[in-house]
Amino acid sequence: MDSSLGTRISLAGNTGTVRFVGNVQGTSGVWLGIEWDDPTRGKHDGVHNETRYFNCSVPNSGSFIRPTAQNLSYGVSFLQALSAKYVEQLHGAATQEKVILGSSNGSIEVEGPHLDKIRKKLARLDRLRDVSLDGERVARADPGDTVRRTCSNIRNLDLSHSLLPSWDVVAAIVAELPGLQSLALNHNRLQQPSDLAKMAASFQHLEELQLNATLTSWSAMLDVIRYTPKLRFLEMGYNYLTHLENNLVTSDAMGECVLQSLNLDSNECKDWPAVCQAMQIFPSLQRLLLSSNGIAQIPYPAEGQSEILQGLHHLALPSNLLCSWSDIDALSRWCPGLKTLALGLNPFVVGEAHARYSKQITVALMPSLVILDGVNISAKERVDCELFYLSYVAKNGFQSHLSPADYPRWQELCAKHGEPSVVTNNHESSAKLSTRLIGIRVYQYSEPPARTLTVPTRKPDAVIQVLPTMTLRMLRNKIGKSLKASRKTAFLWILLDEGTTTVELSKDEDGHSLDWLGIENDSQLVLVLG
Known part of the structure; x- marks a missing residue:
């Protein structure tokens, strides 16, 4: 296959895009300038001996290779990849075959009759609904309507880590899958479409799209959304996004956008007000994921500011740089209807000065919240948190x-x-x-206790003071920190019948509060670290 600019290639398991074809000064023969998907595979930015031959989107992700390099692949068609993965070749006319049971590690061999009949049934590609061709080097569509006639019932398709060169090729494949609802294109590098009519006709039924680590820009993503009128879930993580510019885009220009969930994990969208402004073109947005974006501050919205996320119910902000409780109070003004919030691994949560109060103060500051970091907030717990906040x-x-x-x-x-x-x-x-705190005595054992136990007479290894509304999960963590064993799992048993009967507190009960589990002041717990 002839190389041309934009062609996708695979070499020894590494994928890249052809950015240059031609001679390199001081050498003989033709070279290909490759921008590798994995930047650590590269050696430079397309510059050799102070002469620039091509540009790279990610620094130092480029290198030169020969078109005749061993193991260089330009990929296969969609149906070739599909058949290679989902169709097992027939073994011939033999009525009996010996097969090795996969779960026996090669130790059990059995005979099976007429296995080719089974292979033929499993080779019915028209029955496939969920297809993963992740890493199968799909590079082009198939001619005519062969895809539609072969596998038109596909509903969920994964084409991640492929050699697809452009949105035009993606549209040509998807156009033959009229029932497609979910499409994953992670770790691809797609050129902008040239056939807009094909784009408009191909993605009419798509509801979920994954574009993680594709270097898709915000403006290019908005163009794609225009062609997906039913798109409800979109992932755009790891795309080096910094500014979400909507200067030339309005809600009217986006049409009736029904996007409900947007994942912007591990980008660099640090400006919270700018993020809120960018989200205004998604009137149906309910869920927003902004993990690991370097957000260091959430200022209060200006009086009368319109970029308020009234309809946002679920927000993920873990692993950012928030360090002030005022950020959380300001967040409640930006998102007045927020129901679930994830904040783990922010400085004010992990810092020693605030960690012990992080849940109580966050709950008190956000009156609409019902779930914090995956744990339900009961009505009684909310009251306790608000009273604690006042004090x-x-x-x-x-x-x-x-x-x-x-x-x-x-x-x-x-x-x-x-x-x-x-x-x-x-x-x-x-x-x-x-007076609202309870004291729990903890006795550490080296082995799980028997059902009946002699009442401990020694001094407890720890006495933990906690609110009765604390969850069992948080108690395990607190005990681990108290005994400086936070990296180990805390297995717990409660002592009943005046300390003679042990009942294990299972992981399934971690979401329950201590008072719900019957743990009260002077309760005795047996701890085994594992």
Whole structure:
């Protein structure tokens, strides 16, 4: 196959795009300039001896190879890849065949009759609904309507890590799959479409699209959405996105966009107000994932600001750089209807000064929240968190020479629960808060305890002070930190019948609160670290 600019190639398992074809000064013969999908495979940016031959989207992802390099592949057609993976060749006219059971590690061999009949039934490509051709080097469509006649019932298709050169080729394949609903194109490098009519006709029924690690720009993604009127789920992670520019795009230009979920994991969208502004063209958006984007601050929206995400119900912000509780209060103003939130591995969550209060204060600051970091928030737990917040603010507000009224939600929660007495007497409030805590005695054993156990008479290895609304999962973590064994799994048993009967607290109960499980003040737990 002749190389041309934009052609996709595979060499020894590495995929790349041809960016240059021709002579290189100081050498003989023709070279191919390749931009590798994996930048660590590259050696330069397309510059040799101070002469630029091509450009790379990612720094140092380019190198030169010969068109005759061993193991160089230009890929196969869609149906060739499909048949190679899903059709086993017939073995001939033999009525009996010996086969090795896959689960026996080659130790069991059995005879099977007429296995070719079974192979023929399994080779019915027209019955396929879920197809994965990830890494199968698909590079081109098949002529005519051969795809439609062969496998028109495909609903979910994965073409990740392929050699597809452009959206035109993708559209040519998808046009033959009228029932396609989900398409994965991760780790491809697709040129913009030239046949817009084909694009408009090919993606009418697509509901889910994955474009992770494709270097697709924000504007190119918006162009694709215009051709997918039923698209509800879109993934755009690992695309080096920094600015989500919508200057030339309006909701009217996008048509009736029904996108509900957008994944922007591991990009560089650091500007929170700019992100909110960009989301305005998606009126149906309910779920937004912004993990690992380097977001360091969420400012309060300006009065009357229109870029409020009223319909957003689910937000993921783990592994960012948020370090202030004001970020969380501001977040509740941007997303007033937020129901679920993920915040793990942000500085204010993992830092020692705030980690012990992170859940209570986050719950108190976000009145609409029902799930935080995957754990349900019960009505009783919300009350406890809000009361804790009032006491915490009253005490620490004075210590930092601030009035408690300077803290967010203070007036609203005072109206709901009453002003805590700690405003005038810190000692009294601390005593009041301490009455809500329970003490749990923990005894560490080296082996799981028997069903019946002699009452421990030794001093407990730890006494944990917690709120009764804490979940069992959080208690396991707290015990691990207390005993400096946070990297080990804490297996727990509760001692009943005055400390003689052990009942295991299983992982299935981790989402329940301690009071729901019957763990109260002076409860005794047996701990085994594993």
